[in-house]
Structures are given as C-alpha cells and as structure tokens.
Amino acid sequence: MLLSMTGYGRVSHTFGDKTISVEMRSLNSKFTDIRIRLPQNYREKESDVRRIIADRVDRGKVDLAIDVNSHHGDDEYGLNEPLFRKYHQELSKLSNELGIPSGDMLQAILRLPNVVASASGTVSTEEWKALMNALNTAIDNFEKFRSAEGAAMEEDMRLRVHNILELLGQLDPREEERITRLRQRMHQNLEDYLGKDKIDENRFEQEILFYLEKIDITEEKVRLEQHCKYYLEELDKKIASKGRKLSFISQEMGREINTMGAKAYSSEIQRLVVGMKDELEKIKEQVANSV
Numbered sequence: 001m002l003l004s005m006t007g008y009g010r011v012s013h014t015f016g017d018k019t020i021s022v023e024m025r026s027l028n029s030k031f032t033d034i035r036i037r038l039p040q041n042y043r044e045k046e047s048d049v050r051r052i053i054a055d056r057v058d059r060g061k062v063d064l065a066i067d068v069n070s071h072h073g074d075d076e077y078g079l080n081e082p083l084f085r086k087y088h089q090e091l092s093k094l095s096n097e098l099g100i101p102s103g104d105m106l107q108a109i110l111r112l113p114n115v116v117a118s119a120s121g122t123v124s125t126e127e128w129k130a131l132m133n134a135l136n137t138a139i140d141n142f143e144k145f146r147s148a149e150g151a152a153m154e155e156d157m158r159l160r161v162h163n164i165l166e167l168l169g170q171l172d173p174r175e176e177e178r179i180t181r182l183r184q185r186m187h188q189n190l191e192d193y194l195g196k197d198k199i200d201e202n203r204f205e206q207e208i209l210f211y212l213e214k215i216d217i218t219e220e221k222v223r224l225e226q227h228c229k230y231y232l233e234e235l236d237k238k239i240a241s242k243g244r245k246l247s248f249i250s251q252e253m254g255r256e257i258n259t260m261g262a263k264a265y266s267s268e269i270q271r272l273v274v275g276m277k278d279e280l281e282k283i284k285e286q287v288a289n290s291v
Contacts, residue, residue: 002154002242003058003147005026005027005029005060005146005289007145009025009145010023015130015131018127020134021068021134022131023065024064024065026063026146027061029059029061030059033060033062035062037063037064039068042066049064049135066131153286154235160279160280160282163279167275168225168276171260174266174272175217178264178269215265217260221256223256231249234246243290247284254284260273261273261274
C-alpha cells in the first residue's frame, strides 16, 4: 500500500446553531509541515489539533482550516461600542479644533486596535467533541484521497520497473554482438597499422581479454535486476510510509544504469540504457510524491 503525499479532505458538522467546517489539504514536502487556521476562540486548542494531525499524517505540507459559522448570523467578532464612541469623540474634537476635514472617519476608526474585537469565551466540552468528530472525519477523507492516489501511483511504478526489467533482458544478445564487433574492429586496426604477419595473436588475446573485462557490464546487470526485484518487494509490503526507502532503491538503480551507459560502447546498448533512464525518471517523479 502506497500513499500519495498530495491529499484533500473536507467535512461539515452541525453543532447546535453552528456549522463546523474542516478542510485539509497537503502538498509535497520532505518533512511534516503543518499549518493551521482556527477561529479566535479555538486558539487554546491549537496544540491539541496539531498533535492529532501529527499522529495520523505522515510527511507533506499540510494546511488545515477550521471555520465555525452561526445559523443566526452572529460570528466570532463584535464591535467594541464604548471604545468606538471614545475614539469618535476624541477624533471629532481634534478635527474641529484643528480645522482638519473628518473624511471617512468611520472606516478609520474601525481600523484602530481593539475596535473590532474577537468574541470572548472558551470552547465547551460538547463543542470540542463535535470539533473532534469533524476533524477525524476530515482526516479519514484525507487519507482515503491519499490512498486512492497512491494506488494509481503504485500501479504506474510497477509498470515502469517491469519495463526496465524487459529492457535489461534485451541487453544479452546486444552485448554478445558488441564484443564480436569490438574484437573484429581492434584486430582490423592492428592489421592496418602493423600488417597481418606482425600481429602476435597470443598477446592480442591477452590484451583483448583485459579490455573486455574493463567494459563488462555483467555485475551491473545483476545488481540492477536485484534492485528492481527489491523495489517490487517493497511495494508489496503492507506498510504506508515507504517513500524514503523507495527513493533510496531508485537511486541505486540509477547508479547501475549510468555505469552500464558509460561502459556501453554500442549504439544499441545506449538506446536501451536511455530507455531505462526514461522509465527511472518517471519512477522518481512518483516517488517524490509518495509518503
């Protein structure tokens, strides 16, 4: 089971004359980065909300927004009327004394500190329970979204790994042809340079074996096949958080593919290596979005 790092979940619950709405979304991040937006009178519960999310959500830049709306139209903010009157009285007095036009005094006063104040009061036990129900349901929906996205990613990863294995299987006949062509070309070059009668065949065989050993890709093929099988085994495991391990395995796969490309000395083998690199890049893109 693979989880996507991208997720979304939303839910609205009714509590008394209020509607509690919770919305969760996440984007890619190497670490768990949680950002929370709460109504003013819920601020005392922010640490509890953060802990619940951290316990259930692995990795990703997570944004949580909680909104509470009253069915009767009263919200979490109110006008501090005594302070508003005081500001208006003092500003009007100064305006008259100094002969300064009052302008749009109403808007100016509303922007002054504490004129529009948040509603006071703490969250009741019943409202907190309602909020927790909404939050947990939103996280459930969020995880379902991640799971569905992860399933599609896993299917694509499996396809890409099998494509690499298929390309790997096509290397053997090309490698035999490569060795034959290299031997013939090197022998022909010696004939052209020294003459056929002056070639020491025993020495030539020793040198060609030394050269072919340096460009042999047998070990790389074996290791790449092992890495691919290991990758598929990790995908089969019934654990959610395995993106980091898959990322490490894909890096090792890339190391073997690059080494084969450096030792290729064959256009046909290079073509197969390029195909493997293309498949691996698509795998890495999916791994980067997995938990």
